[in-house]
Amino acid sequence: MTIGLAPVETQPLHEVVYERLRHALMSGQLAPGRKLTSRKLAKELGTSDMPVRSALMRLQALRALEQLPNGSMVLPAMTKARFDDLMTTRLVCEPAAARQAVEQLDRGGLLKLRQVAVALTAAAEDQDIDAYLYHNHDFKFAIYAACGSPSLLFLIETLWLQVGPFLRQFSGQFDNDLRGILELDYHDEIVKCLEDRDSEGVVELLTRDIRDGHAFLMENGQFE
Structure with missing residues (x-):
C-alpha cells in the first residue's frame, strides 16, 4: 500500500x-x-x-x-570586437525569444516581472550595481524562459555567460550616479506591453534596451 x-x-x-x-x-x-x-x-x-x-x-x-x-x-578580458559581436548576436536572439513569450506569460509571470521591475529601479536609486545586474538578469530571463524554445534559450544563456560579467562596466559611469542607467532601461515599458499582449511593442523596447546599452558601453567601456 x-x-x-x-x-x-x-x-x-x-x-x-x-x-x-x-x-x-x-x-x-x-x-x-x-x-x-x-x-x-x-x-x-x-x-x-x-x-x-x-x-x-x-x-x-x-x-x-x-x-x-x-x-x-x-574570466576572459573583453575586447571591443568580441563585445560588439556578442551584443549584435543578442539583438538577433533575445527579441525573437521575447516575441514568442508574449502569449505564454500568465498573470503570475507578469506579476513577478512587475515586482522585479520595481526592484531594478530601487537598485539603481540605491547605487547598487550588484543588485541591479542581478535583477536585470532575472527580469530578462523571466521573459525568455517563457519562449518555449529550449535551443533559443540555450543560445541566449551562452551569450550572457560571456557578456554578463562585462556589464559591470556600467558601474562608475553616469558621473558615478547609477540612476543614469535608467535612461537606457525600458523595463517598466516592457512590462506594460507584455500586459497588453503587444508583441511588437515588446520587441521594439527590448531591442532598444540592448542597442542602447551596447552603444553606451562601446563608447564608454574599458576594453582589453
Whole structure:
C-alpha cells in the first residue's frame, strides 16, 4: 500500500554548483579578469573540489572561462570586437525569444516581472550595481524562459555567460550616479506591453534596451 507521496527530487551536487556559478556569471556578479580556483570556490560554496572542477570545465567549454597555465580559471578580458559581436548576436536572439513569450506569460509571470521591475529601479536609486545586474538578469530571463524554445534559450544563456560579467562596466559611469542607467532601461515599458499582449511593442523596447546599452558601453567601456 502506498500513501500517495511524490518521489523526493534531488539534484546532483555538481549540478547545484554549476547552476550557482552559471547564474553568478550571467548576472554580472563576477568581474572580468577575476581568477577562479576550485579550492577557493569549494571553500566558499562549502563543498569539495570535484564538483567545482566539473562546473569550471563546463563553463570553459562554453567560452565563459579560460584556463591559465597553472590550472586555475579566469574570466576572459573583453575586447571591443568580441563585445560588439556578442551584443549584435543578442539583438538577433533575445527579441525573437521575447516575441514568442508574449502569449505564454500568465498573470503570475507578469506579476513577478512587475515586482522585479520595481526592484531594478530601487537598485539603481540605491547605487547598487550588484543588485541591479542581478535583477536585470532575472527580469530578462523571466521573459525568455517563457519562449518555449529550449535551443533559443540555450543560445541566449551562452551569450550572457560571456557578456554578463562585462556589464559591470556600467558601474562608475553616469558621473558615478547609477540612476543614469535608467535612461537606457525600458523595463517598466516592457512590462506594460507584455500586459497588453503587444508583441511588437515588446520587441521594439527590448531591442532598444540592448542597442542602447551596447552603444553606451562601446563608447564608454574599458576594453582589453
